[in-house]
Structure formats: structure tokens, C-alpha cells
Amino acid sequence: MILQNWWYTTLLNTKVDACSPLIENISCDVLVVGGGMAGLHAAKYLTEAGRKVVLLERNICGGSSTGKSAGFLTPDSELELGQLVRRYGSEDAKVVWSIASQGVDLIIQNIKKHDIKCDLLKQDSLFVGLGQKGSQEVQEEAYARKKLNLPFTLYHKEELKKINTGREYTLGIQYSDTYGINPLLYAQELKKILLTLGVKIYESTEVTEIKGHTAKTHLGSVTAENIIICIDKMKPSFSRVAKQTYHAQTFLSISEPLEKKDIKDMFPITDVMCWDSKLVYTYYRLTGDNRLLVGGGSALTTFSSMDVTPPKIIERVIGGLKKQFPILNHVEFIQYWPGRIDTTKDLIPIVDFDSQMPHVQYVLGCVGLPWAAFCGDYAARRLLEPEYCHIYCKYLKIQRKYFIPFTLQRILGKMITFSLNNIFSKYIQKGY
Numbered sequence: 001m002i003l004q005n006w007w008y009t010t011l012l013n014t015k016v017d018a019c020s021p022l023i024e025n026i027s028c029d030v031l032v033v034g035g036g037m038a039g040l041h042a043a044k045y046l047t048e049a050g051r052k053v054v055l056l057e058r059n060i061c062g063g064s065s066t067g068k069s070a071g072f073l074t075p076d077s078e079l080e081l082g083q084l085v086r087r088y089g090s091e092d093a094k095v096v097w098s099i100a101s102q103g104v105d106l107i108i109q110n111i112k113k114h115d116i117k118c119d120l121l122k123q124d125s126l127f128v129g130l131g132q133k134g135s136q137e138v139q140e141e142a143y144a145r146k147k148l149n150l151p152f153t154l155y156h157k158e159e160l161k162k163i164n165t166g167r168e169y170t171l172g173i174q175y176s177d178t179y180g181i182n183p184l185l186y187a188q189e190l191k192k193i194l195l196t197l198g199v200k201i202y203e204s205t206e207v208t209e210i211k212g213h214t215a216k217t218h219l220g221s222v223t224a225e226n227i228i229i230c231i232d233k234m235k236p237s238f239s240r241v242a243k244q245t246y247h248a249q250t251f252l253s254i255s256e257p258l259e260k261k262d263i264k265d266m267f268p269i270t271d272v273m274c275w276d277s278k279l280v281y282t283y284y285r286l287t288g289d290n291r292l293l294v295g296g297g298s299a300l301t302t303f304s305s306m307d308v309t310p311p312k313i314i315e316r317v318i319g320g321l322k323k324q325f326p327i328l329n330h331v332e333f334i335q336y337w338p339g340r341i342d343t344t345k346d347l348i349p350i351v352d353f354d355s356q357m358p359h360v361q362y363v364l365g366c367v368g369l370p371w372a373a374f375c376g377d378y379a380a381r382r383l384l385e386p387e388y389c390h391i392y393c394k395y396l397k398i399q400r401k402y403f404i405p406f407t408l409q410r411i412l413g414k415m416i417t418f419s420l421n422n423i424f425s426k427y428i429q430k431g432y
């Protein structure tokens, strides 16, 4: 098993040109910094609205979390629907959930409108419970979906076996309107579309500093009326806002293509994308060429400050999955890769203006591709239609109350503060 992102391997099989780095001083109406799911969607909205847009990306577009992700497109993220209902109450939870479901729609509409080749698969979601506690969590999801009038099917142990033969799953909830994609191909294909729409994109271009209306890069600069910052792993030297985000680490691995028989043994009716109820959950789905994509992690490495690169953690996750599905024992996993997802302390993204530089807006801590797509689009809309923001501002604003406040963060450090805050938001928090 080699340490390489499978989506990079697939990208090498396509003809996508790289964009050259910025080596001059230029200007535009709006500068977007960061070419992940959020930045690409912000740039798309603005160029379609007639603005002169420049996008600067440190790596290649999609080269960080977006292009390392598993490509599950579902409104679920680190916060299940039941957890949103507990925290916000049904009415507000409906609005917050709609942020992520609109994000799914945005991506799917884009793929269909522009015929983006990114291995789009319509795959239902299946959340499966392990043991009594897991069953309880699945029940809570069913209860929340019922409350919000969202369709679902609940499977008890024996019925569940007919759609997913995992040995120890006790209860499962299935719902549709969810998809799987190759997220790096999506980002790179969207880059091509943006170029044809007139966006100037520079890859391998890191913004090192924002001074007034000018963003400095290591080889040039961009001066813009407005700036939208959609970057990850922000350094404290970049902005004081860096203290608002940390990250959670997860690992992925891809198998050789499965035989039809193995697929049928795993998913007797049709394949679904799945995740389980463990705190550090295991997630898996099939790709278009029938490879099994498996993700997961460990409690010890989730909040580690650097990428952990040895295969030990993901091998353990794969071992656990093979225990659920002994039919997979002969299946080989060929590549694996780690990735760190930026999070805020309460697992809800930040989309807000800089209090000292109101022409600068931040999109940070989007946990999930749909959240990122929506938040990038939303940040762009806010520039042109300020009224539009009023529905979502209260959830996404930067000034929020946290279980462990910033004053204590200075003493406890980021890792402890974020892990405690994340757990609090997931399992205890009420209100916002």
C-alpha cells in the first residue's frame, strides 16, 4: 500500500492543465484566496455576476482538503441532524441543515449544467449503529428527520442485513438525494470552467500577507476592491483570525476493484455510502470503477498537530471493516493518504467580514464539501446582495460563544481547546 492520494492518481490520467504562478502585480474587483470547494464556488458566483475575479491557490485547485476528501456529498457532517436539532431547536436546525443541502444541490447542478466528468454516482446514505448506544444514535436521527419532515427508511438488524451485511450493525437509517464524486476532478474541472468564464487563476501561489486592499504573494501581488479568504491551516502570522480554526485528521484508503460477487455479498441490493456510529467513525463507499474507498482514524491522531503518515491507523480501520465483512478478507488496499479538515470550535463554519478591514471576508472551518460550496457561494452573494445574508448570518458569524473561551485557549493550547469544544458542541451544546 503506497502513500498517495488516489484522486491524484486519477488526475494524472486526465488532461488538466496547471495554471502558472503569479509573477506580477495586478488588480481586479474581487480577489478569492484559496481554490478549494469554497473558493471555487465564490469565484464562480462572482464571475457570473460580471465581476473581474482573480483566484490565488497555494497548491493546485482542490489540492488540500477538497481533493483529499472521500467525495461523499451529503448534508451530514461532523454534526448529525439530531445534534443540530438538540442545539438549535427544530426551526433553526431546519435552516442550518438547509445550508448543507443547498450545498449538495449547488455541486450537483454544476456537474449537470457543465457536464463535469467527476465520477458522479447517485448513492443513498446509510448511517449504521453499533451496539445499544449506536442504535440510540440512529433512533435520534430518525426522530430528528421525522420532526423536520425529511424522508428516511429505518432498518432493524435483520432487515438491515438485506441491504448491508455488516455483522455487528444493530440499526440503520437510509435516505436519498446524496451522491459520491471524485472531488479533485470536480475542483480541476471547475477550474477549467472558471478560466473560460474569465477568472484569472494562479496556482502554486501562496498569499503571505494582506495589507489594506493588497494581497502579497511570494512573487507578486493583487490589489482588489474586495477580498474573500477561503484558505485552510491559516498561520497566526497571516491573520489574528487564525485562532478561530484548528483541524481534525482522518485517513483514507482505496482498494483494488472489487469483484461483482464481493459487492453483492456486501450490498445485496444496491451499494450505498455508509458511516457508523463510533466517535471516530468508519466510512466507506464504492467508486465508479468498483473500488472500495474506506476512511477513518483514531482518537489519538484526530487532533494531532501534523499529518501522521505511517499506514498503521488506516490499516486498523481496514482491519475493523474486514471484521464486519469477512468476505473482504482477500481484498487488497493499494493506496492510502491522510488529510486534515479545518474545523471551528463548534463545528459550524465561519463566514464573516473582518472587523478591522470590512472589505475582507473569511470563509473558514467548512466541515464538508457541501458546506464549503454553500459558504463560498454565500460569501460571494453577500458582496452583491447584502440582504441575502440575514437568514444565515446568525449561525455563521464570527462572534460566537464557546464552551472554552479564547482567554483559556491561550493557556490550554489549541489542541485541548478544540477537542473539548468539538465534543461539547457535538454532544451537549444547546443554543448558539
Ligand SMILES: Cc1cc2nc3c(=O)[nH]c(=O)nc-3n(C[C@H](O)[C@H](O)[C@H](O)COP(=O)(O)OP(=O)(O)OC[C@H]3O[C@@H](n4cnc5c(N)ncnc54)[C@H](O)[C@@H]3O)c2cc1C
Binding pocket: 033, 034, 035, 036, 037, 038, 039, 056, 057, 058, 059, 060, 061, 062, 063, 064, 065, 066, 067, 068, 069, 070, 071, 072, 073, 074, 205, 206, 207, 208, 230, 231, 232, 233, 250, 251, 252, 295, 338, 339, 340, 341, 365, 366, 367, 368, 369, 370, 372
Ligand atoms: C481525508 C478527508 C476526507 C474527507 N471526506 C469528506 C467527504 O467524504 N465528504 C465531505 O463532504 N467532506 C469531506 N471532507 C471535508 C472536506 O474535504 C472539506 O470540508 C472541504 O473540502 C473544505 O473545503 P474548503 O474549500 O473550505 O477548504 P480546502 O479544500 O482546504 O481549500 C482551501 C484552499 O486554500 C489553499 N490555501 C491555503 N493557504 C493559502 C494561502 N495562504 N494562499 C493561497 N491559497 C491557500 C489550500 O491549498 C486549499 O486548496 C474530508 C476531508 C478530508 C481531509
